[in-house]
Amino acid sequence: MAPGSVSLVYAVNTVHVARDLGFTLREIFQALAPGGRLVISECIRTTSAxxxxxxxxxxxxxxxxxxxxxxxxxxxxxxxxxxxWQGALQAAGFVDVRMYPDLRRLRADFPDFCVGAVSARRPA
Structure with a gap:
């Protein structure tokens, strides 16, 4: 895939199993055109514990x-x-990291909620 050749990368329950998450996110970043977006659906821990x-x-x-x-x-x-997730995406160069639903707000009331979508953008 040529660098900067796609406007959207969409993945469901896959990115978390990358052997080297930093490398994988940098590769996705490079594949995206400026302004392109990554959207992933993942299981997400409410806390590391x-x-x-x-x-x-x-x-x-x-x-x-x-x-x-x-x-x-x-x-x-x-x-x-x-x-x-936010730290990993920002380390790879992504901006405008968003989570749907806002898991940070939900974890106090729903500590077992564990699925969300994460979106981030390559700067234009």
């Missing part, structure tokens, strides 16, 4: 258990928190 029940199954995958770690946004394997 909150393990989601489906992680039991995903732990069968080596890339889920033992990814390349980054202390800023990927301190452990498993699903990421809203803050970790």
């Amino acid at each position: 909150h393990v989601i029940y489906v992680e039991f199954i995903f732990n069968l995958m080596e890339t889920f258990r033992s990814p390349v770690l980054n202390p800023s946004y990927r301190p452990n394997g498993g699903f990421l928190t809203p803050e970790q």
